[in-house]
Amino acid sequence: MADGTRRPGRPRSEAARLAILEATHDELVEHGYGGLTMERIAARAGVGKQTIYRWWRSKAEVALDSLLNVAAEGIPIPDEGDLGADLDVFLRHTFGMQGSEGPVLMGLLAQSLLDREFADVFRDRFLAGRRAALSEVLDHAVARGEIPAGTDLVLLQDMVYGVLWYRLLFRHAPLNDDTARDLASLIARSVRNGNNCTVRTV
Amino acid sequence: MADGTRRPGRPRSEAARLAILEATHDELVEHGYGGLTMERIAARAGVGKQTIYRWWRSKAEVALDSLLNVAAEGIPIPDEGDLGADLDVFLRHTFGMQGSEGPVLMGLLAQSLLDREFADVFRDRFLAGRRAALSEVLDHAVARGEIPAGTDLVLLQDMVYGVLWYRLLFRHAPLNDDTARDLASLIARSVRNGNNCTVRTV
DNA sequence: TAGATTTCGAGACGAAGCGTCTAGAAATTG
DNA sequence: CAATTTCTAGACGCTTCGTCTCGAAATCTA
Numbered sequence: 001m002a003d004g005t006r007r008p009g010r011p012r013s014e015a016a017r018l019a020i021l022e023a024t025h026d027e028l029v030e031h032g033y034g035g036l037t038m039e040r041i042a043a044r045a046g047v048g049k050q051t052i053y054r055w056w057r058s059k060a061e062v063a064l065d066s067l068l069n070v071a072a073e074g075i076p077i078p079d080e081g082d083l084g085a086d087l088d089v090f091l092r093h094t095f096g097m098q099g100s101e102g103p104v105l106m107g108l109l110a111q112s113l114l115d116r117e118f119a120d121v122f123r124d125r126f127l128a129g130r131r132a133a134l135s136e137v138l139d140h141a142v143a144r145g146e147i148p149a150g151t152d153l154v155l156l157q158d159m160v161y162g163v164l165w166y167r168l169l170f171r172h173a174p175l176n177d178d179t180a181r182d183l184a185s186l187i188a189r190s191v192r193n194g195n196n197c198t199v200r201t202v
Numbered sequence: 203m204a205d206g207t208r209r210p211g212r213p214r215s216e217a218a219r220l221a222i223l224e225a226t227h228d229e230l231v232e233h234g235y236g237g238l239t240m241e242r243i244a245a246r247a248g249v250g251k252q253t254i255y256r257w258w259r260s261k262a263e264v265a266l267d268s269l270l271n272v273a274a275e276g277i278p279i280p281d282e283g284d285l286g287a288d289l290d291v292f293l294r295h296t297f298g299m300q301g302s303e304g305p306v307l308m309g310l311l312a313q314s315l316l317d318r319e320f321a322d323v324f325r326d327r328f329l330a331g332r333r334a335a336l337s338e339v340l341d342h343a344v345a346r347g348e349i350p351a352g353t354d355l356v357l358l359q360d361m362v363y364g365v366l367w368y369r370l371l372f373r374h375a376p377l378n379d380d381t382a383r384d385l386a387s388l389i390a391r392s393v394r395n396g397n398n399c400t401v402r403t404v
Numbered sequence: 405t406a407g408a409t410t411t412c413g414a415g416a417c418g419a420a421g422c423g424t425c426t427a428g429a430a431a432t433t434g
Numbered sequence: 435c436a437a438t439t440t441c442t443a444g445a446c447g448c449t450t451c452g453t454c455t456c457g458a459a460a461t462c463t464a
Contacts, residue, residue, distance in 0.1 A: 008433035009439025016441075034316045037421060048442045053423070110315035113308045113371065114236045123372055152384050154375055155365070159388065162364025163357070169315065169367070170325055173356050182354050186361065190392030210462040211410025218412075239450065250413040255452070 012055070019045040020052055024066040033107020036063060060111035060118045064125060067104050071097075075133040083141040083191070087160070087184035090137055094130070094164065095175040102168055109169075131157055147191045159187060214257070221247040222254055226268040235309020238265060262313035262320045266327060269306050273299075277335040285343040285393070289362070289386035292339055296332070296366065297377040304370055311371075333359055349393045361389060 023045035027036055038059055042049045056062045078089035098105065108126070112119040134157050141147045147156075163183055167175050225247035229238055240261055244251045258264045280291040300307065310328070314321040336359050343349045349358075365385055369377050 006433080007439075008437065010431040010433095010441065011439080013431095013441070038423085039421065042442095046442080048440095048444080049423085050425085050443090051441065054440080059422095106315040109371065110312040113312035113315075119373075123374065127372065155381065155384055155388065158365045158368050158375065159361050159385075162366070162368035163360045164364075165371070166360050166364035166367055169311065170329060171321070172325065173360065179357065182357055183361075186357065186392045189394070190388040192391070209410075210408065212412065212460040212462095213410085215412070215460090240452085241450070244413090248413080250411095250415080251452080252414090252454085253412065256411080 013051075016045070016047050016051055017055070020047055020062065021066045021069045023047075024062050025070060028063060028066065028104050028107075032103055033063065033110070036107070058111075058115070058118060060108060060115065061121060063104065063111075064108055064122060067101060067108070068125065071101065075130065077133055077136045079137075079140055081144070082188075083137075083144075083146045084184050084188035086137050086140065087187055088181055090134065091160070091164075091180035091184055092177055095177075095180055098164065098168060098175065106168065109165075127161075131161070134160060141191075146188075151191055156187065156191065159190075215253075218247070218249050218253055219257070222249055222264065223268045223271045225249075226264050227272060230265060230268065230306050230309075234305055235265065235312070238309070260313075260317070260320060262310060262317065263323060265306065265313075266310055266324060269303065269310070270327065273303065277332065279335055279338045281339075281342055283346070284390075285339075285346075285348045286386050286390035288339050288342065289389055290383055292336065293362070293366075293382035293386055294379055297379075297382055300366065300370060300377065308370065311367075329363075333363070336362060343393075348390075353393055358389065358393065361392075 020041060023041050024036070027040055027044060031040075036059055038049055038052060041047075041059070041062065042052055052062065056065070076089065076093050078086045080086055080089070108122055112122045135153070138147065138153050138156060142149075142151075142153075147153075160183070163179075164175065167173055167179075173179070222243060225243050226238070229242055229246060233242075238261055240251055240254060243249075243261070243264065244254055254264065258267070278291065278295050280288045282288055282291070310324055314324045337355070340349065340355050340358060344351075344353075344355075349355075362385070365381075366377065369375055369381075375381070
């Protein structure tokens with residue numbers, strides 16, 4: 001989309017775009033996702049509602065863009081030569097991140113559940129990136145021979161992110177460093193072949 | 203609340219209660235949770251809106267009651283002498299159930315995310331029962347010595363229900379008998395005692 | 405039986421928020 | 435300058451919510 005073929009007319013205002021994303025972020029912090037309304041975003045950003053509807057299809061997509069705009073996106077991909085240790089580092093960081101973004105994530109998920117179209121957008125623009133990072137960690141373990149061939153890697157990923165989301169959603173147990181350590185340990189052991197009981201050293 | 207201390211006045215109409223729950227169920231089937239409105243429930247049940255608001259705080263609670271009213275609640279607790287086999291049976295049944303109730307569950311979860319009060323109700327009235335069933339299965343394994351002392355049983359449960367909900371929510375992979383088998387196998391192996399064959403990484 | 409009390413069905417009501425629309429100003433092209 | 439497009443501002447009709455009012459019905463107490 002280079003502006004080589006720039007159309008006539010007034011170009012889109014970058015200032016307005018940023019003002020909308022920032023206003024959305026502030027509104028999310030103040031009122032939560034449930035209290036987010038197009039009218040308030042527009043008022044706070046000093047922008048007409050039409051300007052928002054012109055570029056986003058729903059408030060959920062604005063919120064998603066706002067979230068992605070803030071989350072600078074540094075997902076670490078540790079490679080310490082041991083699946084358990086790699087998972088531990090990965091989970092520790094991931095759990096930490098979700099702490100601050102948690103409330104917004106929950107709102108976006110709620111929207112996903114009620115709106116199939118947004119669900120696809122959310123999956124592709126947010127979840128896919130996270131899964132890809134974890135996928136790399138698992139690939140390293142496969143290359144090292146820690147994960148036997150034929151293991152369902154997608155299921156393994158789901159065990160990681162499943163616990164994460166489940167606790168994020170139902171808040172019955174914490175998501176802290178201890179959780180990360182225990183979960184990393186369980187996952188690493190779950191793929192270890194139980195027959196010959198291979199001993200791995202650090 | 204036996205009617206020994208029955209108050210004066212017209213008693214609550216059981217017919218109206220059932221009509222509301224049934225109308226809610228039908229509306230859920232026809233329009234999904236997103237299209238559920240108090241007005242349509244009232245109209246379909248032949249009931250005043252006030253009658254609904256008198257007994258339920260929100261449409262989410264009506265939907266939850268409607269769901270619990272239909273789900274006859276037969277959660278099996280297999281005991282075949284082997285954790286892997288028990289989990290396989292348990293998961294197979296659970297995954298099968300969620301197939302039909304899935305859409306409603308997703309709506310109720312969406313509501314949970316937006317409404318903290320309902321989240322507590324949903325957790326206590328729906329999730330707790332399921333978790334208790336799985337807990338029994340795990341307890342049997344503990345008694346048989348299949349799960350070493352000190353294992354975080356809550357985390358184990360979360361690995362099971364985490365995968366279930368994660369796939370229910372994001373629909374990126376199926377929840378079928380194969381999934382149940384693989385997941386049961388992974389979980390069973392993850393707790394297999396590592397005393398003599400695992401090296402603790404710090 | 406006569407009141408007191410409570411729920412019943414039906415629907416009016418104001419408050420919100422949605423998404424669309426209009427109007428006139430502003431910015432950019434050729 | 436004319437054509438085109440986006441801009442802010444806000445009015446508009448629509449839907450749903452949750453509350454409220456009304457008179458009728460059902461049940462308890464006296």
